[in-house]
Amino acid sequence: MKFVPIGEIAKHTGKKVSLRGWIYRHRASKGVVFIVLRDSSGIVQCAVKGKEYEKAKSLLVESSVAVEGTVKEDKRAPGGYEVAVKKLDVVHKAERFPITKDQSKEFLRDMRHLWLRSQPMAAVLKVRSTVFGAVDEFFRSRGYYEFQSPMFVGTAAEGGSTLFEVDYFGKKAYLTQTWQLYAEAAIFALEKIYTIAPSFRAERSSTSRHLTEFWHAEVETAWQQFDELQKQGEELVSFIVQKVLKENKKELELLGADIGALGRVKPPFPRIRYRDALKKLASAGMDVPYGKDLRTKEEAKLCEMYDKPLIVTHYPKEIKAFYMKQAPDDKDAVLGMDMLVPHVGEIIGGSEREEDIGEIKKKLAAQGEKPEDYGWYIDTRRYGSVPHSGFGMGIDRVVEWICGLDSIHEAIGFPRTMDRITP
Numbered sequence: 001m002k003f004v005p006i007g008e009i010a011k012h013t014g015k016k017v018s019l020r021g022w023i024y025r026h027r028a029s030k031g032v033v034f035i036v037l038r039d040s041s042g043i044v045q046c047a048v049k050g051k052e053y054e055k056a057k058s059l060l061v062e063s064s065v066a067v068e069g070t071v072k073e074d075k076r077a078p079g080g081y082e083v084a085v086k087k088l089d090v091v092h093k094a095e096r097f098p099i100t101k102d103q104s105k106e107f108l109r110d111m112r113h114l115w116l117r118s119q120p121m122a123a124v125l126k127v128r129s130t131v132f133g134a135v136d137e138f139f140r141s142r143g144y145y146e147f148q149s150p151m152f153v154g155t156a157a158e159g160g161s162t163l164f165e166v167d168y169f170g171k172k173a174y175l176t177q178t179w180q181l182y183a184e185a186a187i188f189a190l191e192k193i194y195t196i197a198p199s200f201r202a203e204r205s206s207t208s209r210h211l212t213e214f215w216h217a218e219v220e221t222a223w224q225q226f227d228e229l230q231k232q233g234e235e236l237v238s239f240i241v242q243k244v245l246k247e248n249k250k251e252l253e254l255l256g257a258d259i260g261a262l263g264r265v266k267p268p269f270p271r272i273r274y275r276d277a278l279k280k281l282a283s284a285g286m287d288v289p290y291g292k293d294l295r296t297k298e299e300a301k302l303c304e305m306y307d308k309p310l311i312v313t314h315y316p317k318e319i320k321a322f323y324m325k326q327a328p329d330d331k332d333a334v335l336g337m338d339m340l341v342p343h344v345g346e347i348i349g350g351s352e353r354e355e356d357i358g359e360i361k362k363k364l365a366a367q368g369e370k371p372e373d374y375g376w377y378i379d380t381r382r383y384g385s386v387p388h389s390g391f392g393m394g395i396d397r398v399v400e401w402i403c404g405l406d407s408i409h410e411a412i413g414f415p416r417t418m419d420r421i422t423p
């Protein structure tokens with residue numbers, strides 16, 4: 001028997017179909033049971049009368065069933081179609097489903113393994129899948145190789161305070177914060193590389209934009225300088241957003257995403273130096289002293305001033321990682337960039353990379369690291385060093401932003417945070 005995906009039901013108007021899925025809603029009245037049936041592609045109302053009535057009446061939501069019946073248009077039904085069921089097979093009779101209407105976010109997070117089946121959660125997961133596919137398509141169509149780095153590492157790359165320590169046969173190891181340092185070794189073989197992989201950060205605060213395990217799309221390109229890096233960032237983000245608009249209109253509507261704003265996400269994006277960002281903030285009544293990192297509310301204020309994602313460059317070197325290259329025209333700044341979007345803040349962080357071994361050692365020492373622990377990394381600068389740059393994009397944050405979600409926790413199937421490791 002061939003089963004029709006519920007999302008394609010319109011094509012079968014007037015015909016007999018077989019469907020299978022889960023009972024999303026269930027209402028029994030005299031002589032007829034209305035079942036809203038759900039599969040991964042959509043929902044449709046089924047009316048069960050006659051000899052299958054008794055069987056249908058006792059079923060609870062989330063029971064799995066297969067039905068056979070005739071499709072007709074029905075303006076009153078959710079989705080606009082109804083199936084007059086002639087045959088009903090119960091695949092599994094569900095127990096009483098623990099999720100009912102109006103439950104707290106925390107409860108729904110405890111029930112995430114079941115809440116995944118909800119319409120909003122499934123919509124987010126579909127958008128997320130499109131985003132992953134778009135990252136691959138973007139880089140592969142531009143001649144990039146996919147390169148993998150180890151997850152167990154020996155040193156920090158993004159500061160020691162967010163390192164997850166692991167007991168590695170009696171020695172200290174860490175879960176990787178980024179693919180980058182290994183990527184910088186691999187560009188000497190492959191030149192243009194990217195990855196999508198988890199990164200780990202022991203984030204001790206539970207915020208709407210931090211996970212302890214997040215999905216990181218990273219890219220590293222030999223010969224590429226700072227200006228081209230920024231261009232690549234805005235092209236990637238625009239490509240992803242346009243792809244989602246094309247493939248997930250239905251999901252974006254269901255989620256109430258800002259489709260108009262997403263439509264404007266096309267290159268070029270505005271670019272502003274950190275120093276000038278401080279001036280803009282000051283004129284809006286937010287004084288940030290030079291050398292302080294921008295906080296969420298300051299990033300939000302800046303985003304309000306533009307109608308597209310914003311690229312902030314030339315951050316002070318003290319607040320950025322040791323591998324960022326000294327800016328040629330500003331002794332206090334590095335060639336680092338962040339891309340900021342409304343409500344979420346930073347979705348991309350990247351830089352041109354420092355090539356000077358002395359500078360790298362100096363910065364490592366200034367950040368309390370032992371340069372000798374980074375011997376293999378420093379070696380990459382000894383044998384035919386070339387200008388290169390790259391960035392990392394937090395995919396969960398991108399999904400949070402595109403879908404217009406309140407929290408990054410809603411952007412991933414099973415979020416990992418300081419206070420959550422199950423389900």
Ligand code: 4AD
Binds near residue numbers: 218
């Ligand atoms: O700015 P970050 O720390 O940069 C790096 O890791 C570089 N090594 C990337 C590179 O140049 N290859 O992280 C990059 C991005 C951030 O802009 C943010 O979107 C995301 O990763 N990110 C997180 N997302 C969720 N939860 C967290 N705890 C995150 N930390 C960073």
Ligand code: MG
Binds near residue numbers: 338346348
């Ligand atoms: Mg950053």
